[in-house]
Each structure stands twice: as structure tokens, then as C-alpha cells.
Amino acid sequence: MSAKASVREVLDKVRAEGRDSLTAPEGKQICDAYGIPTPGEGLATTADEAARLAEEIGGSLALKIVSPDILHKTEAGGVIIGVEGGAAASEAFDKIIANALAYKESASITGVQVQQMVGGGHEVIVGATTDPTFGKIVAFGLGGVLVEVLKDVTFRLAPIDSAEAKSMVNGIKAAEVLQGARGAKSVDIDALADVLQKVSALVTDFPEISEFDLNPVFASPEGAIAADVRILLETGETVEPVKHSRDEILRVMNRMMYPDAVAVIGASSEDGKIGNSVMKNLINGGYAGEIYPINPKADEILGKKAYKSISDVPGDVDVAVFAIPAKFVPQALTECGTKGVPAAVLIPSGFAETGNQELQDEIVAIAQKSGVRMLGPNIYGYYSTWHNLCATFCTPYDVRGGVALTSQSGGIGMAILGFSRTTKMGVSAIVGLGNKSDIDEDDLLTFFEQDDNTQCVAMHLEDLKDGRAFVEAAQRITKKKPVVVLKAGRTAMGAKAASSHTGALAGDDKVYDDILRQAGVVRAPGLNEMLEYARGLPLLPTPKGENVVIITGAGGSGVLLSDACVEEGLSLMEIPPDLDEAFRAFIPPFGAAGNPIDITGGEPPSTYEATIRLGLEDPRIHALILGYWHTIVTPPMVFAELTSRVVEEYRAKGIDKPVVASLAGDTEVEQACDYLFDHKVVAYPYTTEKPVAVLGAKYRWARAAGLIKP
Structure with missing residues (x-):
């Protein structure tokens, strides 16, 4: 029997019995089918069977109650560990049954699980659950009694591949412990990743599994083995979200964002009305397409011929902007569907946000039936600047x-x-x-x-x-x-x-x-x-590597910029001797090379320029952080102009590195920062954190996109 067929047989049996949880032996069957390692075990229905299994399995054993009515076995006195030999197993069996019945007299008892005790290594948790937003997700973290105390856990969408599984194992805070801290041997990372992959495949193949726990999993240099399995099933119906193909999304979105014709349903000539503001923004914003005001009580609005209904508009309409009370939306939306309008922008409030879910459900049903995609309701509208489109009642x-x-x-x-x-x-x-x-x-x-x-x-x-x-x-x-x-x-x-x-x-x-x-x-x-x-x-251009260098005119700023780099996960370059010597040629003896490179505050513009040039020229440096200190020797705008000039000069040569700057000084540094921003250098006054945070964000994106070479 195939793995999937074996699991299907078990799950169908459980659901046929009206249960939403699997017993431990059923959980082991599931794990065995997908190759998830669990200890040797058997199910005893009598004390004699418990004794026989104990002798067959050997070693130290754990005996656990098996009952669909008792999920929390320890709480019910249904777990005894460290049992050795047949006689002890027989005695433990009787005690567990008695405890279980005392805990819940009506409990249906399948038997007692006799399981090989495993231990050693580190306790981790491997699991999966059904998230209301993301669907099936897998989890990994520290396990055992620590799991809900430390919450050192990480999640991914299922299914995951080998690389993603390893990133989970190496992504928790305690990863160094698993990797072999203080000279200890590393656990078998590949074995843990394999368990994660198999769990993710299982819950993907069987979406009716709502929650899956392997806790604890004992991870050691020799492998990984799950000591306890808990599996819960969905009992109700699940509603899948409506899906649209990429081509269908683009067909509508292109017409909505770059329309040739816009209708304003509820257009008005009266100042202060939303329909008036939308019309003015469209007209005054320079929108060059057709504008069709819809108002049953007007013949003309702001110089545009008005129509009683969108059905009366002679040409095609790409998007209808609604500026009418909520109660009138269903009828107007139905007319949009008949007209073949692909997109409706619903400004009105009075739907689910006010508790009127019924009205929102009604318009959703109308839109789906008529093929109209809806933006909103309860919005300010939207702007599409490259099309001179300001379809909103807010300021243009x-x-x-x-x-x-x-x-x-x-x-x-x-x-x-x-x-x-x-x-x-x-x-x-x-x-x-x-x-x-x-x-x-x-x-x-x-x-x-x-x-x-x-x-x-x-x-x-x-x-x-x-x-x-x-x-x-x-x-x-x-x-x-x-x-x-x-x-x-x-x-x-x-x-x-x-x-x-x-x-x-x-x-x-x-x-x-x-x-x-x-x-x-x-x-x-x-x-x-x-x-x-x-x-x-x-x-900021995409950095080509991880080496970040700080050049600063103030030692205090350099320290804070370094702290910010650590906070943002940036790598301060270890300056090699030849580059250190090259920087020292430009800074005074009482300055400091290394990283940060402290040129000191009293230096003229030429020192800033020379060190920035060196930072841009050397291919081993991938990004620059500049710390400026306001002095009479190098005023703020002088610093801004020379920095911009040098950066632009190197861009023209094909050398384009991210450069960010922190400016400390009097209010003149604000103008200098504006100038730098205008010349594509990210710069902020009075803060060391912001420029580094933006650079850190660029690095996080570039790493995720695979654009930085290792």
C-alpha cells in the first residue's frame, strides 16, 4: 500500500467514527507511512500484553493511555515513564487504566501505548497548523517544556524544500546550541530538515489535518526521533477564497490604473459633496480620458454632459467611481455589470466596517455574478499619477x-x-x-x-x-x-x-x-x-556585496552608526592592511583608521572628498555610510555638494554603490540633506539610525532577491 493510501485509510476511519483527533498508535501509523522517525512501540489492551511488549521492545519504556477522550494524557495520570521489564509494565498498565477512569469515568479507552523511551540530545518541536490567513504552515523551535515559555519558534508556508527546512533549523535564536556551541557536537541538521519536509508534505497532501505536533523531537548527532505525536483533524467545511488568474487580474487592473474613460456615479455640482470633489480632481488633475458624470437629476456637471445611469453612457467605461450612499450601491453595481464595466471603485462607507456585513455580502455577490472587480468599499479612492488620474475626494x-x-x-x-x-x-x-x-x-x-x-x-x-x-x-x-x-x-x-x-x-x-x-x-x-x-x-543601487564602511567626522557618530549597523544586520568590513594604509594617508595622525574611519571634525572638504573617493574606488567596499559633523571648516552645503558631485562622477564611470549619510549640526544640515536626497544620496539630519535603517532595508531586499553574491 502506498504512503498516501495508508494515511487515507487511517484518516477515513477516524472521521467515520466522528472523531477529530487521532490516537497515538494511529499517529504512529501516519508517521511510519511518511517516514517520520518515531520510537518502537505497540498497543496493549491487557496487562499481559503490556508485559509481552515490554519484553519484546526492551530497555526503558514509557506507557501512555490511548483514548480519544483524553488528549492531555499527563494531566489524567495516563503516562508512566522509566518502566523496565514485563512485571513493571503489567503493573503500570493497571495503574494507568485506573487513573484514566478516575479522571474521566465515561472515557472510551483503546488501550495503553508501550513505547521505547528516547532521549539525549536536544528537545525540539516540529509541527504544522492551519493558519486562518496563510493556510498550512509548518513550525520549528525549541521543544519539550520550553516551547511555550521561550517561544523560540519559526514558521514557513507549507510545502517547503530542503533549503527552506534548513533555514528554519538555523533560524531560531537557539540555533547555535543545535549547531554545537562550546565545543559540543552539532545535531544532525539534515535529519531535522528531513522531518520538517516530510511533515510539510503530509499536511499539504492531506489538508484535513488541522494541527500536527511532534513534541518533543530528540535531536542528536545521530539523527532525530519524535517521542510524541498529536494529530487533529478539521471537522467543518472550509471555504476556499475566490481565485483569479494572473491574466484576468492584469486585464482589469490595467484598465483601472490606466483608463481611457471614467464614470463618476454620484457626480455633483455642489461644493462639499464627495461626487463634486472627485469630479474636480479628475478635471483639474489633467486626466485626458473621457469623464462621464452619472446623476439622474442633472443634465450637466462641471461642463461635462451628465447621464441618468451608466447604462446611458454611449461609449465603453473602464472604471466607475462610486460616490453615492451605500444603500444605492447594489443597483448601480448591477448596472455596471450590464454595461460591461470591468472595475468599480467604491468610496462609500456603511458596509462591513459599520457592522453591515449583509450589504457587503450582497454587493460581493452582485460583482462576482456580473464580472465586475471592486476596489473598496470605504476608501478615499486612488491616484495613478502617470495617467494624471486623481480619482479621490482627497487633495490632489x-x-x-x-x-x-x-x-x-x-x-x-x-x-x-x-x-x-x-x-x-x-x-x-x-x-x-x-x-x-x-x-x-x-x-x-x-x-x-x-x-x-x-x-x-x-x-x-x-x-x-x-x-x-x-x-x-x-x-x-x-x-x-x-x-x-x-x-x-x-x-x-x-x-x-x-x-x-x-x-x-x-x-x-x-x-x-x-x-x-x-x-x-x-x-x-x-x-x-x-x-x-x-x-x-x-x-539606492543594489549592493554587490556585504562589506560596509563608515567614514565619519565625529567619533561619537561613528560609534552610534556602528551600533545601528549591528541592529540592521549589516557587516562592517574588516579593513585590510593596504586599504588601512591608503585611508591613513588622508587623515590626521590623531584620527582613526579601521572601521569606522574617523577623519575628525576639523578636517577640510578635501579630506571628506579624498576618503569618499577611496571608498568608492576600492571594489572590496560595497556600501558607504557617511557621518558628517557641522563645522566652519566644512559647512553643511559644502559637504552635500562635494558628496553629490563625487558620487555622480563615479556613477558616470559605472561605479554605483549605496551611499547614505547622517548629518549632525545646526538647522543648515536640513537643507543639505534635501540636496543630497535630490542627488540620490539618502541623508538625514539629527539621526544616526534612519540612514542605516534604509540601507539595512535595501540589503534585506537584495539578499531575499538573491542579488548579492555570497
């Missing part, structure tokens, strides 16, 4: 560039707009997602991936509707373009009611953290960081 924005920004929240959307205006950040799009009744982040990523006007994507999100679809889209785009994510709700949601360690551990932000990293995105810790990453990442 027209600085074109390569950054696409999205937000689930209207308030965050306005913060994005304000930041963009203040910093003059060039954007390709700003999109509100609101309730995400239909179009969500993976639709947008699919569009931005192939959009030539977008070089970087930054997304604020509170949740993901279909985490697996998001990861698939993110893994494609991040090979070419950075994606920054600000995930709201970083604090632990609390362990959900779960019957397994893995299920309980998966109840907090660590799942999002690990799987977003698996997707290749850069996670921002806060809103300002998300916006600064979005602003800075497109300006």
Missing part, C-alpha cells in the same frame, strides 16, 4: 515617480499623501483598499510587478484576505522590485484556543513576521519607517 497629488503606495486605512492614506508632498516623493500610484471586499494586495502586486512606472511598492495592511495568494504574488515581484510592508497589529493576539503546542504558538505576530520574510518583502516597524524605506530604496 501630481509628483510622478517610481513608488506605489497602498493603505487599508483612510487615515494612513492621508498620512502617506502628506509625507509624499512634504518630501516631494515621486509616486506612481496611491491606492486605498478599505474593506477589501474584492481587490486586495495580491491584485495590486500583480499589477505593479509589470508596471514600468513602479520601482518600489509600500503597503500598509491590517490583515491579509488570502495570505497564500499574497505570498505567491510577493515572491514574484520581489525578485525585481522591493516591497515594503507595514503590518498593523504587531502585538500578540493571544494564543487561540488550540489543542496543540503548534496551534497555540501560531497565534501571534511571529507567523506574519516569518512568512513575510519568506515572501521576500521588507517589513517596516512603523509608519514613518515604511515611508522612509519607500522614499529611499529606489534611490
Whole structure:
């Protein structure tokens, strides 16, 4: 019988009996079928059978109650360990049965599991659970009694390959212990990775397995063996998210983001109305396509012929922007479907966000039936700057560039707009997602991936509707373009009611953290960081290696910049003797070579220029961090101009390295930083952390995309 057939037989039997959990012997059958190592064991239904099994297996044994009604065996007095010999096993059998019946008189008892005791090495946990956002995920971490105390655990989407499995084993905080700290032998990493792969394959092949625990798994230099198995099954129906093909997504998104004709349903001539603001933004923003105001009570709005219904519009409409009360949306959406409008942008509130889930379900059903994709509801609209499209009731924005920004929240959307205006950040799009009744982040990523006007994507999100679809889209785009994510709700949601360690551990932000990293995105810790990453990442070239060098005019800044590098996972280059000597030729005797290179504060512009040139010229250096100190000898704008000039000169020669700068000084350094940013040098006043954080984000993306040579 094949492995899958063996597992199917066991699972069908369990479900036919109306159970949602497997007994330990059934769990062993599952493990045996997939080659997951477990100890030698047998099931005893009498004391005599327990004695016989004890003699056959030999050595020290653990006896455990087998009952579908008793999941927590130790709590019920259903586990006795260190049993040796037939007589002791017979006695332990009787005691376990008595304890179990005392714990739960009505319990159905299958028997007692007689299991070879295993130990030695380190206790780890290998598990899988069904996450409401991401579906099947696998977990690895420290096991045994430590698992829920230390929570040193990592997660990945299932299935995983060998490389991903090894990254899990080597990715926990205690990895050094497993790898052989203080001269100890390393555990068999390959054996642990193999167990992880097999568990991920099992839960992928059998999605009805809701939770799977191997805890503890004893990991040693000789291999890995699971001492305890717990398997839980889904009992209810699972609803799969609606899936759209990539071609279908692009067909709609291209028409929505670059429309030839826009209809405004609820257009108005009255100042203060949302339909009036949307019309003004479209007209005044320079949108060159057709604009069709829809209002049954008007003949003309802002110089444009108005129509009673979208059905009356003579030509094709690519996108309909809704600016009407929620109760009128279903009828208007039905008319959009009849007209063949591919996309509807729903600004109105009054749906699920106010508790009116029924109305939202109604419009979703209408949209699905009529083939209309919906953005929203409950959004501020969207901007597509390269098409001069400002389909929103908020203030207009027209600085074109390569950054696409999205937000689930209207308030965050306005913060994005304000930041963009203040910093003059060039954007390709700003999109509100609101309730995400239909179009969500993976639709947008699919569009931005192939959009030539977008070089970087930054997304604020509170949740993901279909985490697996998001990861698939993110893994494609991040090979070419950075994606920054600000995930709201970083604090632990609390362990959900779960019957397994893995299920309980998966109840907090660590799942999002690990799987977003698996997707290749850069996670921002806060809103300002998300916006600064979005602003800075497109300006920085991709580094060709890990060697980072700090050149600073202030020793104190150098120390703080070094601390920031450690925090961001950047590698400060160990300066070789010849390069050390070359730097020393330009700095005073009381300065300091090494890394950071301290040129001291009293040096003229020529010292800054010479050391920056050397940093750019030497191919062993891959990125530069500059620490500037405001002095009369080298004023801020002099530093900014010389740095920009030198960096541009080397770019013209084909030498383009990431250069970031921290400027300490009086208020004049603010203008200097603006000048540097304008010349593609990421620079900040009054902070050593921000420029290093942006450089760190660039490195995290480049590593995930496989663009840095080892």
C-alpha cells in the first residue's frame, strides 16, 4: 500500500467514527507511512500484553493511555515513564487504566501505548497548523517544556524544500546550541530538515489535518526521533477564497490604473459633496480620458454632459467611481455589470466596517455574478499619477515617480499623501483598499510587478484576505522590485484556543513576521519607517556585496552608526592592511583608521572628498555610510555638494554603490540633506539610525532577491 493510501485509510476511519483527533498508535501509523522517525512501540489492551511488549521492545519504556477522550494524557495520570521489564509494565498498565477512569469515568479507552523511551540530545518541536490567513504552515523551535515559555519558534508556508527546512533549523535564536556551541557536537541538521519536509508534505497532501505536533523531537548527532505525536483533524467545511488568474487580474487592473474613460456615479455640482470633489480632481488633475458624470437629476456637471445611469453612457467605461450612499450601491453595481464595466471603485462607507456585513455580502455577490472587480468599499479612492488620474475626494497629488503606495486605512492614506508632498516623493500610484471586499494586495502586486512606472511598492495592511495568494504574488515581484510592508497589529493576539503546542504558538505576530520574510518583502516597524524605506530604496543601487564602511567626522557618530549597523544586520568590513594604509594617508595622525574611519571634525572638504573617493574606488567596499559633523571648516552645503558631485562622477564611470549619510549640526544640515536626497544620496539630519535603517532595508531586499553574491 502506498504512503498516501495508508494515511487515507487511517484518516477515513477516524472521521467515520466522528472523531477529530487521532490516537497515538494511529499517529504512529501516519508517521511510519511518511517516514517520520518515531520510537518502537505497540498497543496493549491487557496487562499481559503490556508485559509481552515490554519484553519484546526492551530497555526503558514509557506507557501512555490511548483514548480519544483524553488528549492531555499527563494531566489524567495516563503516562508512566522509566518502566523496565514485563512485571513493571503489567503493573503500570493497571495503574494507568485506573487513573484514566478516575479522571474521566465515561472515557472510551483503546488501550495503553508501550513505547521505547528516547532521549539525549536536544528537545525540539516540529509541527504544522492551519493558519486562518496563510493556510498550512509548518513550525520549528525549541521543544519539550520550553516551547511555550521561550517561544523560540519559526514558521514557513507549507510545502517547503530542503533549503527552506534548513533555514528554519538555523533560524531560531537557539540555533547555535543545535549547531554545537562550546565545543559540543552539532545535531544532525539534515535529519531535522528531513522531518520538517516530510511533515510539510503530509499536511499539504492531506489538508484535513488541522494541527500536527511532534513534541518533543530528540535531536542528536545521530539523527532525530519524535517521542510524541498529536494529530487533529478539521471537522467543518472550509471555504476556499475566490481565485483569479494572473491574466484576468492584469486585464482589469490595467484598465483601472490606466483608463481611457471614467464614470463618476454620484457626480455633483455642489461644493462639499464627495461626487463634486472627485469630479474636480479628475478635471483639474489633467486626466485626458473621457469623464462621464452619472446623476439622474442633472443634465450637466462641471461642463461635462451628465447621464441618468451608466447604462446611458454611449461609449465603453473602464472604471466607475462610486460616490453615492451605500444603500444605492447594489443597483448601480448591477448596472455596471450590464454595461460591461470591468472595475468599480467604491468610496462609500456603511458596509462591513459599520457592522453591515449583509450589504457587503450582497454587493460581493452582485460583482462576482456580473464580472465586475471592486476596489473598496470605504476608501478615499486612488491616484495613478502617470495617467494624471486623481480619482479621490482627497487633495490632489501630481509628483510622478517610481513608488506605489497602498493603505487599508483612510487615515494612513492621508498620512502617506502628506509625507509624499512634504518630501516631494515621486509616486506612481496611491491606492486605498478599505474593506477589501474584492481587490486586495495580491491584485495590486500583480499589477505593479509589470508596471514600468513602479520601482518600489509600500503597503500598509491590517490583515491579509488570502495570505497564500499574497505570498505567491510577493515572491514574484520581489525578485525585481522591493516591497515594503507595514503590518498593523504587531502585538500578540493571544494564543487561540488550540489543542496543540503548534496551534497555540501560531497565534501571534511571529507567523506574519516569518512568512513575510519568506515572501521576500521588507517589513517596516512603523509608519514613518515604511515611508522612509519607500522614499529611499529606489534611490539606492543594489549592493554587490556585504562589506560596509563608515567614514565619519565625529567619533561619537561613528560609534552610534556602528551600533545601528549591528541592529540592521549589516557587516562592517574588516579593513585590510593596504586599504588601512591608503585611508591613513588622508587623515590626521590623531584620527582613526579601521572601521569606522574617523577623519575628525576639523578636517577640510578635501579630506571628506579624498576618503569618499577611496571608498568608492576600492571594489572590496560595497556600501558607504557617511557621518558628517557641522563645522566652519566644512559647512553643511559644502559637504552635500562635494558628496553629490563625487558620487555622480563615479556613477558616470559605472561605479554605483549605496551611499547614505547622517548629518549632525545646526538647522543648515536640513537643507543639505534635501540636496543630497535630490542627488540620490539618502541623508538625514539629527539621526544616526534612519540612514542605516534604509540601507539595512535595501540589503534585506537584495539578499531575499538573491542579488548579492555570497
